[in-house]
Amino acid sequence: AQKITQTQPGMFVQEKEAVTLDCTYDTSDPSYGLFWYKQPSSGEMIFLIYQGSYDQQNATEGRYSLNFQKARKSANLVISASQLGDSAMYFCAMRGTVRDDKIIFGKGTRLHILP
Amino acid sequence: DTEVTQTPKHLVMGMTNKKSLKCEQHMGHRAMYWYKQKAKKPPELMFVYSYEKLSINESVPSRFSPECPNSSLLNLHLHALQPEDSALYLCASSPQDRGENYGYTFGSGTRLTVV
Numbered sequence: 001a002q003k004i005t006q007t008q009p010g011m012f013v014q015e016k017e018a019v020t021l022d023c024t025y026d027t028s029d030p031s032y033g034l035f036w037y038k039q040p041s042s043g044e045m046i047f048l049i050y051q052g053s054y055d056q057q058n059a060t061e062g063r064y065s066l067n068f069q070k071a072r073k074s075a076n077l078v079i080s081a082s083q084l085g086d087s088a089m090y091f092c093a094m095r096g097t098v099r100d101d102k103i104i105f106g107k108g109t110r111l112h113i114l115p
Numbered sequence: 116d117t118e119v120t121q122t123p124k125h126l127v128m129g130m131t132n133k134k135s136l137k138c139e140q141h142m143g144h145r146a147m148y149w150y151k152q153k154a155k156k157p158p159e160l161m162f163v164y165s166y167e168k169l170s171i172n173e174s175v176p177s178r179f180s181p182e183c184p185n186s187s188l189l190n191l192h193l194h195a196l197q198p199e200d201s202a203l204y205l206c207a208s209s210p211q212d213r214g215e216n217y218g219y220t221f222g223s224g225t226r227l228t229v230v
């Protein structure tokens with residue numbers, strides 16, 4: 001079965017510092033996709049970044065980058081130069097292609113950016 | 116503006132009421148989803164409509180019933196709900212139901228309170 005683990009329930013980071021949100025996963029599918037979503041208090045799930053299991057390079061989207069270590073089954077999100085508006089819940093998610101093609105989510109990490 | 120539109124944004128209903136949540140997307144996506152999210156928890160998949168075929172999470176009670184009038188609309192009919200059904204209900208869509216690199220586009224959600 002597929003599983004996503006986020007071990008940091010909450011984090012406090014000073015504004016302008018970089019922050020790394022941890023995510024490990026487990027799957028037996030040979031092909032899969034990894035995602036990060038941001039959910040502010042308004043409730044909307046905002047797509048941030050995607051990494052395919054066969055991608056050779058780490059994904060980047062503006063201030064977001066995904067540190068993908070396939071052998072360790074980790075897909076950490078790095079936010080550079082954090083801003084107050086980054087305060088939100090962050091979910092790591094995975095989608096397989098063979099047995100279970102639905103997106104499953106980790107438990108999330110609540111990020112607080114301090115001024 | 117989100118490309119997946121959910122209405123209403125907030126709903127308060129009694130346990131004997133019948134109400135419907137609506138979700139619409141105009142991206143030509145072939146798959147649509149309903150998720151339930153309790154406070155401080157990750158979203159949990161309730162229903163998938165893909166290629167006019169419904170997939171159900173068997174743990175979802177029958178007081179929730181989805182309806183897909185056409186490929187761009189997905190409704191969730193609510194009847195005889197319980198207070199524990201109070202949650203954020205998120206609708207999502209994706210280009211297809213298989214393929215690891217197709218993430219979901221989420222709506223902003225409906226905050227449901229059952230009294």
